[in-house]
Amino acid sequence: MVRHIVDMEKCRGCGKCVEACGLELWVLQEKEDGKKFAQVTEEAAEVCHLCGTCKEGCPEQAIVIIDEG
Numbered sequence: 635m636v637r638h639i640v641d642m643e644k645c646r647g648c649g650k651c652v653e654a655c656g657l658e659l660w661v662l663q664e665k666e667d668g669k670k671f672a673q674v675t676e677e678a679a680e681v682c683h684l685c686g687t688c689k690e691g692c693p694e695q696a697i698v699i700i701d702e703g
């Protein structure tokens with residue numbers, strides 16, 4: 635199982651990860667205060683092929699990908 639952890643303190647909802655992923659696994663969500671953040675749902679994460687493009691493309695270094703096997 636692959637998990638995509640986003641540091642909520644760092645993420646500013648820029649959407650670069652959404653654009654970067656060729657499999658379109660990322661979506662932007664909105665918090666109650668209207669601020670956006672990026673997320674990969676558990677379902678979507680199942681097809682992630684660990685290319686790392688989203689992580690590399692994040693200007694805030696907010697993404698950590700964990701491969702739990």
Ligand code: SF4
Pocket residue numbers: 640644645646647648649650651652671672691692693694695696697
């Ligand atoms: S690229 Fe980084 S800062 Fe931008 S939405 Fe994605 S996780 Fe957040």
Ligand code: SF4
Pocket residue numbers: 654655656657658659660674681682683684685686687688689699
């Ligand atoms: S590691 Fe690659 S396939 Fe997985 S979410 Fe990031 S860009 Fe998409």
